[in-house]
Amino acid sequence: MPSRLIRKLEAFVPLTEAEKTLVSDVERNVRTVAPKTDLITEGDSPENVLLIVEGFACRYKITSEGQRQIMAYLVPGDFCDLHIFILKEMDHSISTLSACKVVEIPRKRVLEMLKTPALATALWSATLVDEATLREWLVNIGTREAPQRIGHLLCELLLRLHVVGLVSEGRFELPITQAEIADTMGLSAIHANRSIQVLREADLITLARGHVVILDFKRLAAFSGFNPNYLHLRNQAEAGIGAIPQNAAISF
Amino acid sequence: MPSRLIRKLEAFVPLTEAEKTLVSDVERNVRTVAPKTDLITEGDSPENVLLIVEGFACRYKITSEGQRQIMAYLVPGDFCDLHIFILKEMDHSISTLSACKVVEIPRKRVLEMLKTPALATALWSATLVDEATLREWLVNIGTREAPQRIGHLLCELLLRLHVVGLVSEGRFELPITQAEIADTMGLSAIHANRSIQVLREADLITLARGHVVILDFKRLAAFSGFNPNYLHLRNQAEAGIGAIPQNAAISF
DNA sequence: CGGTAAGTTGACACTAATCAACTTTCGTGG
DNA sequence: CCACGAAAGTTGATTAGTGTCAACTTACCG
Numbered sequence: 001m002p003s004r005l006i007r008k009l010e011a012f013v014p015l016t017e018a019e020k021t022l023v024s025d026v027e028r029n030v031r032t033v034a035p036k037t038d039l040i041t042e043g044d045s046p047e048n049v050l051l052i053v054e055g056f057a058c059r060y061k062i063t064s065e066g067q068r069q070i071m072a073y074l075v076p077g078d079f080c081d082l083h084i085f086i087l088k089e090m091d092h093s094i095s096t097l098s099a100c101k102v103v104e105i106p107r108k109r110v111l112e113m114l115k116t117p118a119l120a121t122a123l124w125s126a127t128l129v130d131e132a133t134l135r136e137w138l139v140n141i142g143t144r145e146a147p148q149r150i151g152h153l154l155c156e157l158l159l160r161l162h163v164v165g166l167v168s169e170g171r172f173e174l175p176i177t178q179a180e181i182a183d184t185m186g187l188s189a190i191h192a193n194r195s196i197q198v199l200r201e202a203d204l205i206t207l208a209r210g211h212v213v214i215l216d217f218k219r220l221a222a223f224s225g226f227n228p229n230y231l232h233l234r235n236q237a238e239a240g241i242g243a244i245p246q247n248a249a250i251s252f
Numbered sequence: 253m254p255s256r257l258i259r260k261l262e263a264f265v266p267l268t269e270a271e272k273t274l275v276s277d278v279e280r281n282v283r284t285v286a287p288k289t290d291l292i293t294e295g296d297s298p299e300n301v302l303l304i305v306e307g308f309a310c311r312y313k314i315t316s317e318g319q320r321q322i323m324a325y326l327v328p329g330d331f332c333d334l335h336i337f338i339l340k341e342m343d344h345s346i347s348t349l350s351a352c353k354v355v356e357i358p359r360k361r362v363l364e365m366l367k368t369p370a371l372a373t374a375l376w377s378a379t380l381v382d383e384a385t386l387r388e389w390l391v392n393i394g395t396r397e398a399p400q401r402i403g404h405l406l407c408e409l410l411l412r413l414h415v416v417g418l419v420s421e422g423r424f425e426l427p428i429t430q431a432e433i434a435d436t437m438g439l440s441a442i443h444a445n446r447s448i449q450v451l452r453e454a455d456l457i458t459l460a461r462g463h464v465v466i467l468d469f470k471r472l473a474a475f476s477g478f479n480p481n482y483l484h485l486r487n488q489a490e491a492g493i494g495a496i497p498q499n500a501a502i503s504f
Numbered sequence: 505c506g507g508t509a510a511g512t513t514g515a516c517a518c519t520a521a522t523c524a525a526c527t528t529t530c531g532t533g534g
Numbered sequence: 535c536c537a538c539g540a541a542a543g544t545t546g547a548t549t550a551g552t553g554t555c556a557a558c559t560t561a562c563c564g
Contacts, residue, residue, distance in 0.1 A: 061388075063391060063395050063477050064479065065395070065396075067395040069390060069391040069394045069395050071387045071391065083376050083380060086377055086380060089481070089484075091384050091388075091481050092482075121338060125338055128333070128335060128339050129339075131333075131383055131386070132343050134387065135386065136343075138323050138386065139321040139323065141390065141393050141394050141438065142321045142437075143315050143319040143438060144315070144317075185394075186393065186395060225315050229341070230343040232339050232340070232341075232343070
């Protein structure tokens with residue numbers, strides 16, 4: 001069974017067996033990290049690239065006024081910047097949200113992977129999609145109201161987690177608190193709570209105990225103005241709004 | 253006199269004469285583009301990298317609800333994504349704000365530049381800083397109130413334009429409308445207008461007819477929670493809050 | 505000089521933040 | 535295994551921040 005990372009990379013470009021082996025080799029030496037633990041802290045000069053194998057992590061920053069803004073979620077198969085070692089010093093932190101399994105990939109190994117053409121394309125694609133996702137988050141926070149923002153986030157997570165095989169019948173684990181959703185969406189925890197209730201009352205989602213069910217993806221996407229093009233999935237048809245048959249078809 | 257791009261790259265890494273020549277060679281064939289004209293439109297599959305030589309451009313997206321969100325400013329010396337050709341299709345547009353002079357750099361030339369080590373480091377640094385800037389914008393919109401957001405933007409522009417020699421005595425050209433500032437900051441044009449008035453009344457800035465004066469950078473930075481670390485300028489001391497002596501010292 | 509775009513002002517409605525109290529869930533130790 | 539305390543989630547009331555509409559002034563351009 002292919003790893004989460006391989007699944008994700010193959011959503012961009014098909015890989016040869018040799019390339020998949022190269023990736024698998026890198027995914028050894030998994031380390032378990034407790035929830036809410038910094039993996040990289042602002043000011044660090046990391047030498048390695050970090051890969052999330054299991055669990056949820058996030059990029060975040062604390063402002064001088066003490067507010068936290070989460071800028072990205074890292075889900076299984078995601079890694080932090082490939083060229084992280086070019087800049088002297090991290091300008092933000094990366095922390096686990098839930099308990100995580102992570103791998104430190106030595107710089108050498110990364111450069112090795114970037115030498116094989118298809119793998120390089122796949123890895124750069126993943127990096128470009130991370131950036132596109134960041135842009136989409138800016139659009140989300142900049143233009144949409146609270147319930148739509150959260151709906152948009154859930155649509156995105158559905159597709160991202162689906163690619164790596166973590167969705168079944170529109171259902172996935174989201175092991176984070178409402179306060180963390182609030183810090184992601186630029187909202188107060190209370191307003192996030194009320195916005196989630198709006199989504200629930202419209203029968204768009206279920207969300208409780210770290211467990212999400214998207215009850216009607218098509219309607220949620222329409223409600224939230226979600227367009228998946230920024231995720232650049234190879235099978236755009238599958239990813240397209242309305243192209244995911246409800247429930248059953250999204251499982252494997 | 254070095255080009256804006258060379259000035260910017262040398263803010264990251266010193267370049268040899270040969271490298272500077274390589275960059276200069278690329279900056280020929282300048283094309284003039286009218287204000288408010290798309291350089292790249294969502295859905296395009298661009299073959300070339302775009303470099304801004306003069307004027308202001310921006311990345312933007314229009315949501316399904318018809319709202320525009322500006323996600324980045326491109327100022328002289330800035331280019332769009334180096335690996336823009338890896339993904340099949342643009343997920344956002346790039347448009348001029350003012351009249352611009354731009355260069356299309358053929359893919360080949362880019363790869364050529366990336367082969368010389370120091371230049372590669374400088375170009376990747378610039379790309380990483382663009383991404384860091386995008387993250388900082390997310391923090392800005394996600395956590396700060398309107399006047400602080402705009403103040404933060406002006407602090408950033410002061411430093412970015414200073415690097416490429418477009419600031420003199422805390423004064424620079426900002427050839428964009430308040431409506432565009434609003435679309436950048438996720439605000440209505442009217443609220444942007446009132447927020448600018450707050451900054452004016454606090455004697456922090458002057459802003460009129462596309463012309464900005466930062467009257468007190470230190471105070472504006474403190475007011476806005478601005479920390480320049482994400483710009484990763486080599487001379488952090490010079491960029492640091494309070495380290496820019498008022499007025500005179502910021503000119504050349 | 506006139507027309508249009510940009511900037512400004514006031515009134516009002518709505519979205520979101522804050523504060524406080526309370527309930528439910530979860531993890532831990534007895 | 536239950537009991538406890540802490541964390542997470544929920545609710546209501548109030549305030550602050552921001553958007554919208556309309557009218558008006560100022561600046562810009564042919």
